[in-house]
Amino acid sequence: MSKSSSPNQPSSILLRNGLLATFTKKDGVTTTPSAHRADVLIQGDKITATDKPRSLDPPDEALVIDCTDKWIAPGFVDTHRHVWMSIVSGHEDWTLAEYVAKLSFIAALHVTAEDVYIGELAGCLQALHGGTTAVVDHFHCSNSANHIEKAIQATIESGLRSMLCVSCPSLPSSFEPPHAQISEIQIETLKTLAAKDKGRLTPDGRVTLGLAYDMQGLNPTEDERIISLARELNITPITAHSVGGPHLKAYSKKARLWNEAGLLADDVIFSHCTDLGHKGCDESEWELLRKSGAGIAATPEDELGMGHGEPVTYEAIKRGVKVGLGIDCASITSTEMFPAMRFALQHERGRAHKVAADEDKALKYNAFTAASAFRLATLGGAEAAHIESKIGSIEIGKLADIVLYDANSINLANIIDPFKGIVFHATAADVEWVIVNGEVVKKDGKLVRKEWNEVAKELKRCAGNVRDRYKESDLEARYNALIKQFELQMV
Ligand SMILES: [Zn+2]
Incomplete structure (x- = not known):
């Protein structure tokens, strides 16, 4: 669980006083959606504690994120x-x-x-x-x-x-x-x-x-x-x-x-x-x-x-x-x-x-x-995907794959229920922080590991090269040939 401490991969992260959208256990099965205000502590790659809001003390060198105006949810x-x-x-x-x-x-x-x-x-x-x-x-x-x-x-x-x-x-x-x-x-x-x-x-x-x-x-x-x-x-x-x-x-x-x-x-x-x-x-x-x-x-x-x-x-x-x-x-x-x-x-x-x-x-x-x-x-x-023992909800012992939503955003400011907000109103613009395996990979709305503008330039260059390697008319010809060969009945 130990890892080196860096700004994006601190040894621990305390999510303080957020509205936690996850699931509670019923008859030993984690299944019932539940939203309540809580602190969540991440140490290394795992969630190690969840408790009442403002009740957990951050370990030394912890990154503390004030989640008063945020929703804390498991990543998709x-x-x-x-x-x-x-x-x-x-x-x-x-x-x-x-x-x-x-x-x-x-x-x-x-x-x-x-x-x-x-x-x-x-x-x-x-x-x-x-x-x-x-x-x-x-x-x-x-x-x-x-x-x-x-x-x-x-x-x-x-x-x-x-x-x-x-x-x-x-x-x-x-x-x-x-x-x-x-x-x-x-x-x-x-x-x-x-x-x-x-x-x-x-x-x-x-x-x-x-x-x-x-x-x-x-x-x-x-x-x-x-x-x-x-x-x-x-x-x-x-x-x-x-x-x-x-x-x-x-x-x-x-x-x-x-x-x-x-x-x-x-x-x-x-x-x-x-x-x-x-x-x-x-x-x-x-x-x-x-x-x-x-x-x-x-x-x-x-x-x-x-x-x-x-x-x-x-x-x-x-x-x-x-x-x-x-x-x-x-x-x-x-x-x-x-x-x-x-x-x-x-x-x-x-x-x-x-x-x-x-x-x-x-x-x-x-x-x-x-x-x-x-x-x-x-x-x-x-x-x-047969990996529910490790991810999919915010529970002690699970891997820390967590998303923080900006609950004050244009889309979410007047939404009370985070489940309704996330499903019906949210977009990527409302996804403020993303944590994978205890590492911050999106922070304050920006990706951390790679500079997107550089990726976009290269993406467009290579995509253009791919398109240049065949003719658009080839696509249509191949489609018509497939229809003919398999005698597909089209309307
Ligand atoms: Zn597919």
Whole structure:
């Protein structure tokens, strides 16, 4: 727990007299949202005390932050983000089929390791700026060992907590015919990295190695070899896309496929799972998820916009399945978790209102509160990523991943309930301080570790280089070819 003392990484931090938004234990389970005024003491990388306001004495050399006009909350846990994709942009109007044709088969193939470095760095800093302190990073640009090394380097430099899930294979190796061959590049790199420190990529465990594996069922002879190897080498969590919609059947029903292959376990996170809301899904698939302890990473904003199918965020809550939120791609949605919380909650409310209205009735109350969405983005995410014993709430013994909101800001000044404020009114502009692993990474509204203007310059330069490597018309041609080849019925 000891660490060297520096202005941004003091040996201890006392958060004095803030409005603490977290959860209390009920029947031994940390789950009930709770807001009350408190002091919070951080020593080293951990939360070591919480007590009545102005009751804790700061240790010698402690950084003391007066939180009288601040909210103290756990950092967001993003369960599904392709961090590197901050290097690409302009995909906001795409459908899912467009994304597969244009990004996976063209744009991503032109991203170099140098581009990955700056995309990953910018993506991590964007997360921190918005109060996201931990991510499950589905890194599907692992085109070479160098790409993987650069993503790791940038993540470590940023200060973000990351479960960096390296995709194996990286991207489809051919389009005609569609093919995604397992490449030994990723396997050998993962083996080497995992051997260094049992899956840890930093000595403090802030960045760890995971696996992204979308091949399940497409390449059955390889599935068991790769998943078993990952588990043997402590490369977890293991994350995979599972989506609905009429055109991506090979990427749906993943829980069932993994179970049939004997590979479903509590170290797996399926992103989206919008196929579970589709016709043809029966409750047995939900039960597989609940029983196995596997988690769901819902990204409701782009799920709604791109045609993944209906978000199942609250369907998971109702069935006791672990579920968190994510933003998915910076080129499609905001990098902040605030919209993700709003989309999840308002989609559920809209659905419930419609069910009632279809029977000529109205709901007397909304069933789910703002606090439920806050939980999804914090403790729920930690549960889905199987790391709730370490992060996701402000409790003694947990790692100090904490956000301080400016409760006097233009957005928040007249908001009494921090859960409602954080979910419905806050933006990254209200995120004043961010602490990861006991280290201050955003202070008084500014990122500490990197000078953003320098990152932005390099980001724009490299992004321009990527765009120059292909023609815009190639994207459209590839999309039309994909539609024709798979005889997709489009309207
Ligand atoms: Zn994704």
